[in-house]
Amino acid sequence: MSNTEHASVARVKSAFERAGLDPEVRKLSDTARSAREAAAGLGVEVGQIASSIVFTVALGESIVPVLVVTSGRHKVDTQLVCEAASLPAFGRADADFVREWSGFAIGGVSPTGWLHNGEPYTPLTFVDKALSDYDEVWAAAGHTHVVYRTTFDELVSLTGGTPVVVGD
Numbered sequence: 001m002s003n004t005e006h007a008s009v010a011r012v013k014s015a016f017e018r019a020g021l022d023p024e025v026r027k028l029s030d031t032a033r034s035a036r037e038a039a040a041g042l043g044v045e046v047g048q049i050a051s052s053i054v055f056t057v058a059l060g061e062s063i064v065p066v067l068v069v070t071s072g073r074h075k076v077d078t079q080l081v082c083e084a085a086s087l088p089a090f091g092r093a094d095a096d097f098v099r100e101w102s103g104f105a106i107g108g109v110s111p112t113g114w115l116h117n118g119e120p121y122t123p124l125t126f127v128d129k130a131l132s133d134y135d136e137v138w139a140a141a142g143h144t145h146v147v148y149r150t151t152f153d154e155l156v157s158l159t160g161g162t163p164v165v166v167g168d
Contacts (some may be wrong), residue, residue, distance in 0.1 A: 008143055028042070046073055074128060108167060
């Protein structure tokens with residue numbers, strides 16, 4: 001099965017279809033596990049890479065995921081995001097938690113097309129306002145070698161995310 005036919009990529013493409021979107025999906029010859037790798041493979045600025053970082057937050061007795069879609073030029077300041085969202089402190093999700101809640105492996109986590117317990121799942125999502133500095137941004141499409149072109153406004157709409165400042 002090729003990377004662009006991978007089940008996770010197909011799930012992301014289905015999410016685009018449901019949203020009425022048809023973005024360019026591109027297979028990279030090298031991995032896009034990091035923003036720097038993705039930017040190099042695409043020939044774009046690292047800030048144009050929309051990295052999906054999964055955190056955990058305790059809500060009542062449950063631990064649930066929080067997705068922060070950040071510009072590749074930022075490290076997420078979790079305290080800043082928590083204060084903006086009036087949430088308790090975030091924890092960092094491990095690989096098993098990420099796969100359980102999103103259906104994706106770390107390095108290929110898409111901001112859309114999540115699957116939890118066999119059902120579509122939309123996490124609490126925050127989108128880095130810095131991504132609005134670019135006409136186009138690129139995000140993972142469910143595989144470490146597959147990305148898609150989008151915009152800040154599309155990311156916010158597609159994810160139902162809240163725009164926030166995530167770092168400086």
